[in-house]
Structure formats: structure tokens, C-alpha cells
Amino acid sequence: MQPIVSCRGLTKTYGKGALSVQALREVDLEILPGDFATLAGPSGSGKTTLLNMIGALDKPTTGEVAIDGQALQSLNATALSDLRLHKIGFVFQSLNLIPVLSAQENIEFVLELQGRPSKERAERAREALKNVGLEGMEHRRPAALSGGQQQRVAVARALISNPAIVLADEPTANLDSKTALELISLMYRLNQENGTTFVIGTHDPRVMEHTKRHIELLDGKIANDTRR
Amino acid sequence: MITALAWRNIWRQPIRTALSMLGMALTSALLVFMLSFQFGSYDIMKSSVLRISQGFGQFQAKGYKADPETAKTIKNAPALRADLAKIPGVTASSSRSVAFVLLANGERSFAAAVVGVDMKDDAKISKLSSMVKQGRPLNATDTNAIVLGEGLARNLRLKLGDTVTMLGSGLDGSVAADALKLVGIFKSGVPELDRQVAHVPLARFDEAFGMNGQVNIVAITGNRLNDIVNDGRKLNALADKYGLAYLDWGALAPGIKQAITLDMSTAFIMYLTLVVVVVFIILNTLYMSVLERTHEFGILLAIGMKPAQIGKMVWAEMIFLSLVGNGIGILLGIAITLYFQKYGIVFKGMDAIYAQWGLPARFYPMLSTFSTFIGPSAIVISIVVLGVIPYRRVLGLEPVEAMSS
Known part of the structure; x- marks a missing residue:
């Protein structure tokens, strides 16, 4: 099976000389289609840095990243934007959504960037909201949604373009236990039903309980990679 | 939707936007009136001199x-x-x-x-x-x-x-x-x-x-x-x-023509100063609004929006703001000018002096397409052209750096 994500000898160093910090050290990692994996580790272990590399948001100091078979090193900013638009979905810790757009418009926005026609955009966005349990909240702006609802919209937006992989960085960090559990359950259901690949950066044990694969980072290295 | 987004973005800070628009509107209205008054005065001067004999x-x-x-x-x-x-x-x-x-x-x-x-x-x-x-x-x-x-x-x-x-x-x-x-x-x-x-x-x-x-x-x-x-x-x-x-x-009347040219040159410097001051104040406000949204631009880059698309959105915001502000200014300027075009302006105590030159005591502004649009257009064009500054800043944004701001 061809991996969705393939990292080879990935290192990332911030700063120069004596003040430099090595966030990733020779990381080799493959994410397979259908994975529902957590990227765990203490603060400063390199979770976010690795997610940024996989998400084509940042470039490694050395090493290679390939998404769906496409190497990222040779791509310019525009090509990387295109790759993110079509192959990667993101859910961040907070402030995910565009505040001046409604829930439905936030989701439609991705489809508009892809050049989809208006009618298709609206239908798919409504369907996506229904799928994450937010039917009837299409016209609410983010400020009128709870934190959990906002994260659900972010999940719906991440999935709307049927990406090869969804990357979530601390998606439950700002949520209460019940809402966090609901969000994880939602992502798990989508993984089970649609086979969507998820990589979730977290140190939340509630999240780790639900995942099928657990990747542990320590000091920029993969300390443990287990499947359940 | 990018156009709609740009329009809504300018209303995120309604008071700031309203103040920016008000600044532009008042400047535009002032330019419309002042230019119309200047041209009206020139017309009266020329007509009065030429009507004497020539x-x-x-x-x-x-x-x-x-x-x-x-x-x-x-x-x-x-x-x-x-x-x-x-x-x-x-x-x-x-x-x-x-x-x-x-x-x-x-x-x-x-x-x-x-x-x-x-x-x-x-x-x-x-x-x-x-x-x-x-x-x-x-x-x-x-x-x-x-x-x-x-x-x-x-x-x-x-x-x-x-x-x-x-x-x-x-x-x-x-x-x-x-x-x-x-x-x-x-x-x-x-x-x-x-x-x-x-x-x-x-x-x-x-x-x-x-x-x-x-x-x-x-x-x-x-x-x-x-x-x-x-x-x-x-x-x-x-x-x-x-x-x-x-x-x-x-x-x-070459003498009158030279006097008008000289007066126009002086006035041009004054108008230019006014436009430059207003444009840079507005640009500063807009640039601030761009800086405030750096995190959000990072999110937009992450979900696949291209840097040039974000730049164009920011540019569109400037165009909207300047068009609305100057549009209001033009309407206000037209209204003020038309009022004085009907009733005129009297400079008290100057009538005897004006009479010596065959000039009337009451001056009337003269609204024209040129006097209506040249000042506001200068503001809009300046803002649109200088919009390249925030545009270039957006082009240089890296997603991770932007999201961490």
C-alpha cells in the first residue's frame, strides 16, 4: 500500500549557531491510507513541527516529505497552496474559522478556491454540516457558535474537499471533556465510515484512547510507534 | 465569495472603517467644492474681463x-x-x-x-x-x-x-x-x-x-x-x-491665462499635500488592519488560498473602502457645490475692490465633470496604487510564521 505521507530523514533546526534548537532529528515516518493516528509527546517534543512539515506548511532543514507520492521539496509557494487545497485538510487548536463568514460559507470557501460551481458548493457544504451534527446552524457566524461547534465546522471544512489526509493540531485543547469526546468521536466515525486518514497532534489522553495508531515523539525523535 | 469576504472584512471594525470613510469623504467633498469654486472664480474673472470689450x-x-x-x-x-x-x-x-x-x-x-x-x-x-x-x-x-x-x-x-x-x-x-x-x-x-x-x-x-x-x-x-x-x-x-x-x-487675454496658470500651480501643491496626507493616513489604517489579521492569513494559506489571492482580497478591501468613502465625498461635494452654485458666495467688504476690476461681488462655484472627479480620483488611484505595499507584505507571508503571530 502506498503511504499517504512519507518522511525520510527529516530534521528541522530553528535559529543558528549556539542558539539553534533542533526540533526534529532524523525522523522517518509513513502514514498509510485509513490511519487514525495520534502524534503525541510532551510540549517541545516536535509534534507541531512535524505536523507542519507533513502539512506542507513549513520546510524541513534536511530530509524529504512526500504527500500522496508527490515530493514537496521542489514545489513553490503556489504549488504548495494547491497541494494543501486539494490533498490536505487542517483542524487547528482554535481561531480556525474566518469570523466574517457563516458556518456554511466557511466550508464553501474551500470549494470556491477549488473553482466549484455555486450550487454544488452550497449543497456539499450543507451536507458536510449535517454530517458533523450542525444542521440548522448554516448561517451562524463563528462568534455565534460554541468552541465545540466551531471545531466541528473546522472538521467539516477540512473534509469537504475529500483530502488525502486530515491533520489536526491539538483540536481538543480548548474544549471541555464532553465536547472533546464528541469531537474525537466525530473524527473517528468519519475515519471509520469514509476511510479518511487522520493524524492528530495531541497530548490529551482522551484522544489517544480512540486512535488506532499511536506515534510518540520525544526530543524531536520518534520514540514509539504502535498500532492497536 | 472573495469579493464578499473583502467587503465584510472592511466592516470588522465598523467605527474605524466609518472614520476612514468619513476622512476620505470630507476630503473628497472639500476637493470637489474647492476645485469647483476655483474654476467658477476663473470663469467669472475671464468672462468679466472678456465681456468688457473683447x-x-x-x-x-x-x-x-x-x-x-x-x-x-x-x-x-x-x-x-x-x-x-x-x-x-x-x-x-x-x-x-x-x-x-x-x-x-x-x-x-x-x-x-x-x-x-x-x-x-x-x-x-x-x-x-x-x-x-x-x-x-x-x-x-x-x-x-x-x-x-x-x-x-x-x-x-x-x-x-x-x-x-x-x-x-x-x-x-x-x-x-x-x-x-x-x-x-x-x-x-x-x-x-x-x-x-x-x-x-x-x-x-x-x-x-x-x-x-x-x-x-x-x-x-x-x-x-x-x-x-x-x-x-x-x-x-x-x-x-x-x-x-x-x-x-x-x-x-494672455495675462489672465498666465495668472490662472500660476494660481492653479499654487493650488495644485495645496491639493497634492491634502491628498498625500489623507492617502497616507488611510493607508496606515489599512496596513494596521492587515497586520492584525496575520494569523488569519496563515489559516487561509493553510487551507489552500494562494498568497496572491489573499493579496488581491486585501487590495479589494482598499478599493471598496476608497470607492465608498470617495463616492460619499463626491455626493456631498456635489450637494454643497450645487447649493453655492445657486446662491453664490459673497466676500463682504470686497465688493468695491472687485467692482474696480469689473468683477461681481458674488462668486459662484462651477461644477464640472473635471472638478467633480479629479480630486476623489486622485485619492482612489493613490490608495489603489499604494495598495501594493500591503499586497507585497501578504505575498511574503509564510503559513507557519503567520499562524504563530
Whole structure:
């Protein structure tokens, strides 16, 4: 099976000389289609840095990243934007959504960037909201949604373009236990039903309980990679 | 949706946006009014000066302006005037002849320009007859009457009813001599006119100088100077048809034209300063709003929006803001200008001074497409062009760096 994500000898160093910090050290990692994996580790272990590399948001100091078979090193900013638009979905810790757009418009926005026609955009966005349990909240702006609802919209937006992989960085960090559990359950259901690949950066044990694969980072290295 | 997003973005901070728009609107309104007032004042100045005697335009033989010899004539003035009557902006035309003569009263003699005028037509073009301070102006039935400028009459020590001897050179080179009765003395406030010009009936001039129906000048007028200016192409074509030169207001009153050019240059610097200050204040506000949204731009980059698309969105925000602000300003400026265009503006205490120059006490702004749009357009274009600064900043954003801000 061809991996969705393939990292080879990935290192990332911030700063120069004596003040430099090595966030990733020779990381080799493959994410397979259908994975529902957590990227765990203490603060400063390199979770976010690795997610940024996989998400084509940042470039490694050395090493290679390939998404769906496409190497990222040779791509310019525009090509990387295109790759993110079509192959990667993101859910961040907070402030995910565009505040001046409604829930439905936030989701439609991705489809508009892809050049989809208006009618298709609206239908798919409504369907996506229904799928994450937010039917009837299409016209609410983010400020009128709870934190959990906002994260659900972010999940719906991440999935709307049927990406090869969804990357979530601390998606439950700002949520209460019940809402966090609901969000994880939602992502798990989508993984089970649609086979969507998820990589979730977290140190939340509630999240780790639900995942099928657990990747542990320590000091920029993969300390443990287990499947359940 | 990017357009909708740009529009909604400018209303995220409604008070800030409203203040920015208000700043632009007031500046635009001020520019519309000030430019209209300036052009209105110029129009009044030009019209007032040209109405004294010269008219809004003149036809002359080629070379007459540089070397005004009586022999340089318009041979078929009636046909020319008939053609002029077909041009919509021209409301009246008048034939004139001019000769440089010696005027004498007893032992006193002075050089003067004697103008033969047909009062039936010339009164529609020249206000000189209304400036007669002693006696009366020429009328259509006069035969041997003469009206002099105040300075000339004083130099010749003439009083009403005196006989003035005129000595000049006729069209065929013979001596042109005549004795005319002083019926009126005018005071135009223009020293050159008052010291050097005398008016006689055109028929008398024709006879004395042997003009045989030829004239030196056909002067024209219109309801507004701009009507004549707008007919410039037709008037020049008519001049070509008759082998003549057409002199517009600038050629007739070069001093006024230079004064207006100088005034415009000074005003331009003031307007430019105003535009630059406003544009940079607005740009600073907009740039701040871009900096505030760096995190959000990072999210947009992450979900696949291209840097150039975000840049265009920011640019669109600037265009919206400047269009709305300046649009309101234009409407406000038009309203203010139209009000004063109807009722005028009086500068109290200045009326006596203005009257000396033949100017009215009440000034009116003159709204035109140019005065309406040039100022606000300068603001909009400056903001749109300088929008490249935030645009370039957005282009240089890296997603991770932006999201961590």
C-alpha cells in the first residue's frame, strides 16, 4: 500500500549557531491510507513541527516529505497552496474559522478556491454540516457558535474537499471533556465510515484512547510507534 | 465569495472603517467644492474681463494679432457672421474695425486706437457702453459721435460736446481725417482701455478709412464662456474656411491665462499635500488592519488560498473602502457645490475692490465633470496604487510564521 505521507530523514533546526534548537532529528515516518493516528509527546517534543512539515506548511532543514507520492521539496509557494487545497485538510487548536463568514460559507470557501460551481458548493457544504451534527446552524457566524461547534465546522471544512489526509493540531485543547469526546468521536466515525486518514497532534489522553495508531515523539525523535 | 469576504472584512471594525470613510469623504467633498469654486472664480474673472470689450472669441485676418494693421481685413464679414449664427454656443457676433490714429483737441494730441463698432450688435458683446460714466454710449443712430476712455479724454482735456479731430491712414494709404463730437466718456477700470481707446460708429469708420465694408475683427459671445470654448473646433474650422485666424479667450487675454496658470500651480501643491496626507493616513489604517489579521492569513494559506489571492482580497478591501468613502465625498461635494452654485458666495467688504476690476461681488462655484472627479480620483488611484505595499507584505507571508503571530 502506498503511504499517504512519507518522511525520510527529516530534521528541522530553528535559529543558528549556539542558539539553534533542533526540533526534529532524523525522523522517518509513513502514514498509510485509513490511519487514525495520534502524534503525541510532551510540549517541545516536535509534534507541531512535524505536523507542519507533513502539512506542507513549513520546510524541513534536511530530509524529504512526500504527500500522496508527490515530493514537496521542489514545489513553490503556489504549488504548495494547491497541494494543501486539494490533498490536505487542517483542524487547528482554535481561531480556525474566518469570523466574517457563516458556518456554511466557511466550508464553501474551500470549494470556491477549488473553482466549484455555486450550487454544488452550497449543497456539499450543507451536507458536510449535517454530517458533523450542525444542521440548522448554516448561517451562524463563528462568534455565534460554541468552541465545540466551531471545531466541528473546522472538521467539516477540512473534509469537504475529500483530502488525502486530515491533520489536526491539538483540536481538543480548548474544549471541555464532553465536547472533546464528541469531537474525537466525530473524527473517528468519519475515519471509520469514509476511510479518511487522520493524524492528530495531541497530548490529551482522551484522544489517544480512540486512535488506532499511536506515534510518540520525544526530543524531536520518534520514540514509539504502535498500532492497536 | 472573495469579493464578499473583502467587503465584510472592511466592516470588522465598523467605527474605524466609518472614520476612514468619513476622512476620505470630507476630503473628497472639500476637493470637489474647492476645485469647483476655483474654476467658477476663473470663469467669472475671464468672462468679466472678456465681456468688457473683447468678447469670448475673435476672428481676425492672419497675422493681425501680432501686427494689427488696418489693411489686414476680413473681406466677407456678413457671410462669416451668417455661418457663426449656425453655431449653437454663439449667441451674437459683431464686426469691428480698428485703426491707430492721432486724436487732437486744439493743440493737444494723443495717439489712440479708434474702434468702429456697430452698436446694434456690439452691445450684446461688450459691456463698455454700460461703463459710460459721463454722457451716453454710442447708439445705432449715431453718425459723427465718439466715445472716449476717461484717461484719454482727460489727457486731451475734452468735455462732453467737444469736437475731436481724428487723423489716421486709410485702407488705401490715403489720409483719413474726421471731426467727431464727444458724446460719452467710459471708465472700464482697465488702464489700457481708458487711456487709449475711442469708439466711433462702424459706418463712420468705414467711410473715413475707406474700408468698403471690410472689417478687422468679428467678435463673438455666448451665454457662457465654456459654450464658446466647447465650440472651439467648429470655430477654428470656420476660421480655416475663410482663411482667417480664430483667437480664443487665452489668446485674447494672455495675462489672465498666465495668472490662472500660476494660481492653479499654487493650488495644485495645496491639493497634492491634502491628498498625500489623507492617502497616507488611510493607508496606515489599512496596513494596521492587515497586520492584525496575520494569523488569519496563515489559516487561509493553510487551507489552500494562494498568497496572491489573499493579496488581491486585501487590495479589494482598499478599493471598496476608497470607492465608498470617495463616492460619499463626491455626493456631498456635489450637494454643497450645487447649493453655492445657486446662491453664490459673497466676500463682504470686497465688493468695491472687485467692482474696480469689473468683477461681481458674488462668486459662484462651477461644477464640472473635471472638478467633480479629479480630486476623489486622485485619492482612489493613490490608495489603489499604494495598495501594493500591503499586497507585497501578504505575498511574503509564510503559513507557519503567520499562524504563530
